[in-house]
Amino acid sequence: MTTDKPTPESIRGTLAAVRYPGFPRDIVSLGMVADVSIEGDHAVIALRLPGGRTDVPPVLESAVADAIAPTGLRARLVVAAPAAEPPGAPRSGPTPDQPVSLPGVRAVLAVSSAKGGVGKSTVATNLACAFAASGLRTGLLDADVHGPSLPIMMGTDARPLAAGGNRFHPVDRHGVRCISMGFFLDETSPVIWRGPMVAGLLRQFLADCEWGDLDVLVIDLPPGTGDAQLTLAQQVRLAGAVVVTTPQEVALRDVMRGVAMFRQVQVPILGVVENMAGFDCPSCGHHDDVFGRGGGEAVARAAGAPLLVSLPVDPAVRRSGDDGFPVALSDGPLGEGYRRLARTLAGSLRLAGGDVRVADA
Ligand SMILES: Nc1ncnc2c1ncn2[C@@H]1O[C@H](COP(=O)(O)OP(=O)(O)O)[C@@H](O)[C@H]1O
Ligand SMILES: [Mg+2]
Known part of the structure; x- marks a missing residue:
């Protein structure tokens, strides 16, 4: 026990x-510790969980208990919901309701999809x-x-790499x-991230990363x-969004929810990318609509946005993804497809004029 x-x-x-x-950062610098008070033989630690979740990861609970033990106090963790704070209370850490200001970034473009596995990360x-x-x-x-x-x-x-203070450089x-x-992440990291924690971490990715001029x-x-x-759409001013879908996309209800969400935050949908649109057999030339057809057009109609490109199924896409050398960097039709897509979107973002600046959010 310490004497002080x-x-x-x-x-x-x-x-x-x-x-x-x-995570290589501590809970204080992550803005998770909203308040500390001492009540009898307890240190009462209020953790900032904006969604009001009470299920703090047990691993964090025992780490706090271990850290506090030498003081002779026992740790009691409580949830600090931002709304429950008295007005004027000192705030530690980020304010999740304010968009992050990225003064050096001209345009932030979101790539989105109604469901997983359609090739969103690939795109x-x-x-x-x-x-x-x-x-x-x-x-x-990511x-x-x-x-x-x-x-x-x-x-x-x-x-x-660390960039001083809590900041870090992108790779x-x-x-x-x-x-x-x-x-x-390391191999022992938990895979379960609580929703409010996720929001806090993504905010750090935006705000504490030395993005420089982009x-x-x-x-x-x-x-x-x-x-x-x-x-996330509320954390940063998005200049536009691209929606990725597959040709068999039938869950238009999900797509419409996504469209409504972007409208709500006043983010224009710049277009739709249809991925896995058929397979051209390299030996016989036969075209097979493996994943059906028409989904891209249907989603584009629903979103009131153009269908920007239809990209075929190509084993080279998966291979190059697994090899860490995206197909956009190579010659060939797929690489050209992505370069054309980039030109189109760069054009759309420029057409949005000086408004694409997200400074002073
Ligand atoms: N056009 C394509 N042709 C072949 N494989 C693809 C294509 N697009 C994506 N894939 C593969 O499909 C898998 C899922 O893609 P991914 O981008 O991770 O989807 P999401 O991010 O939507 O979950 C990956 O293995 C990826 O390499
Ligand atoms: Mg993904």
Whole structure:
């Protein structure tokens, strides 16, 4: 036991040694510790969980208990919902209701899909590579914290370098500045991330990363049209969104929810990318609509946006994704398809004029 009587400040200092599981940062610098008070022989620690979740990961609970033990106090974790804070209470950490300001970033482009497995991450990584290859300063943020695929698809598992304070540098790969939860995970990391934690972590990815000056920041959104997407769409001013779908997309209701979500946050849908649109047999030339047809057009109609491109099933796409060398970087029709898509979208974003700047959000 230490001899000094513990104070809320000293407890807070102690908590700065508690790493969020699987993340190289501590819970204080992540803005998760809303308040510390001492009641009898207990240190009462209010963790900031914006969604009001009470199921704090048990691993965090025992790490806090271990850290506090030498002070002679027992830890009691409580949930601090932002709305429950008295007005004027000192705020530690980020304010989740304000969009993050990215003054050096000209346009933030979201790549979204109503469901997983349609090739959203494939499109996001290839598009980012095609933007970079065309000379645009490009960033890529993998917001799919449950299934980060950027490290494999871009072919790097480098750790982001610290940039002083809580800040860190993105990882440069294929001319693209990349950030993914995959860069921060280790083999023992929990795969279960609570919703409010996810929102906080993504906010750090946006706000604490040294993106520098970018023409375009591509965000690989989490799949689905639910809270996770909405939260992220509210965290940053999006210049536009691209919706990825497969030809057999029949769940128009899900697509419409996504469209309504982007409308709600006033983000224009710049177009639809139809992926896995048929397979051309390399030996006999026969075309097979493996995944049906018409989905891209139906989604485009529903979204009131153009169908930008139909990309075929090609084993080279999966192989190049697995090899970390996106197909957009190679010659051939698929590479050309992605480069054309990048040109079209760069044009749309420029057409939006000076308004694409997201400074002073
Ligand atoms: N056009 C395509 N041809 C062949 N394989 C593809 C194509 N698009 C995506 N894939 C593969 O399909 C799988 C799922 O794609 P992914 O981009 O991870 O989907 P999502 O991000 O929507 O879950 C990956 O293995 C990827 O390499
Ligand atoms: Mg994905």
